[in-house]
Amino acid sequence: MIPLIDIASLFASDSQIRRETDRAIMAAAQDSGFMVVTGLGAEGGADPDCRSELLRFFTLPQQAKTPLSRRKFAPDNPNVYRGYFPVQEGQATCKEGIDIGPDLLDPQRRKADDPLREATPLPEERDLPGWRASAADYFAAMEATGAALMASIARGLGLPESTFAPYFEQGISTLRLLRYPPRLLGSAELRDPELSVEDRGERRLLAGKAHVDSGFVTLLQQHGVSGLQAQLPDGSWHDVPPQEGGLVVNFGKLLERWTGGRIRATPHRILANEAERFSIPFFYEPAAEARIAPLPLAQAERFEPFVYGDHLWSAMTRFIEFQGLENLRPAQAA
Numbered sequence: 001m002i003p004l005i006d007i008a009s010l011f012a013s014d015s016q017i018r019r020e021t022d023r024a025i026m027a028a029a030q031d032s033g034f035m036v037v038t039g040l041g042a043e044g045g046a047d048p049d050c051r052s053e054l055l056r057f058f059t060l061p062q063q064a065k066t067p068l069s070r071r072k073f074a075p076d077n078p079n080v081y082r083g084y085f086p087v088q089e090g091q092a093t094c095k096e097g098i099d100i101g102p103d104l105l106d107p108q109r110r111k112a113d114d115p116l117r118e119a120t121p122l123p124e125e126r127d128l129p130g131w132r133a134s135a136a137d138y139f140a141a142m143e144a145t146g147a148a149l150m151a152s153i154a155r156g157l158g159l160p161e162s163t164f165a166p167y168f169e170q171g172i173s174t175l176r177l178l179r180y181p182p183r184l185l186g187s188a189e190l191r192d193p194e195l196s197v198e199d200r201g202e203r204r205l206l207a208g209k210a211h212v213d214s215g216f217v218t219l220l221q222q223h224g225v226s227g228l229q230a231q232l233p234d235g236s237w238h239d240v241p242p243q244e245g246g247l248v249v250n251f252g253k254l255l256e257r258w259t260g261g262r263i264r265a266t267p268h269r270i271l272a273n274e275a276e277r278f279s280i281p282f283f284y285e286p287a288a289e290a291r292i293a294p295l296p297l298a299q300a301e302r303f304e305p306f307v308y309g310d311h312l313w314s315a316m317t318r319f320i321e322f323q324g325l326e327n328l329r330p331a332q333a334a
């Protein structure tokens, strides 16, 4: 089961109910590694108006999206990490979207010689009036929610609650807006084992391959149409349906490693749908300079400390789509 947890108490000071919430979050993090949280408080962000506002991005005509494309899709563009990516036909992962960095909120978080901190190419204000301000508000709300969850996890691990906060200051989180085009469910792709899966006795087309997120904490909203499934420890796949007022929370591989395996990075996948589907993941990430070393946890496996930005860049440039870019960013570890 994917638990539903009200996290309102995390935005207030210590209380019995906050301790119970901490326990529920830790139990979910260790068990399914997936949960749906409600009670986002003043920070908000989990309402349909807010999602519709962000998703106005996809009303832009193609000629307004191409200038925002990553260099891979528009060779004259300067941005390699942030920006728009079009649907790539014939792939199991069938979606278009935009990756937005924290410079949306604070231009000071850019750094000219670091592609991980390049400027996010954003739609012109005249094309989508008010959109940038709404997206910035949403980014800030997700950073606040990510921080509240990490403080809860610190307490749950028996560590000081401020343990993680310094790492995430000046973080390089990513807000991703995704659109999955409608798919014809009767197509020949259904017979291709790369592109489809068995789900409750039925062959279903995939819109997103099974994967675990690479980073720390993912905060995700689906806009009405379902499709997300999580794999529980017994190997079974469970639907994670859209929940009004709720945010799906799951964890990535680096947090799993950082916490000595106490927190699970859970595989998940997306089933295709005849309806167009929108989803809004937010990947809560530390600063590029953050040095991640084993936490003082009993029995946790030791690992070689690493600098987050260096690790991210070297992991990314191993993917075919980023090959040739390795030298754009020298490692910053001392």
Ligand SMILES: O=C(O)CCC(=O)C(=O)O
Binding pocket: 176, 178, 208, 213, 220, 222, 228, 268, 270, 279, 280, 281
């Ligand atoms: O489309 C979704 O709901 C999830 C997308 C996802 O898992 C990801 O971008 O890592």
Ligand SMILES: [Fe+2]
Binding pocket: 211, 212, 213, 268
């Ligand atoms: Fe994911």
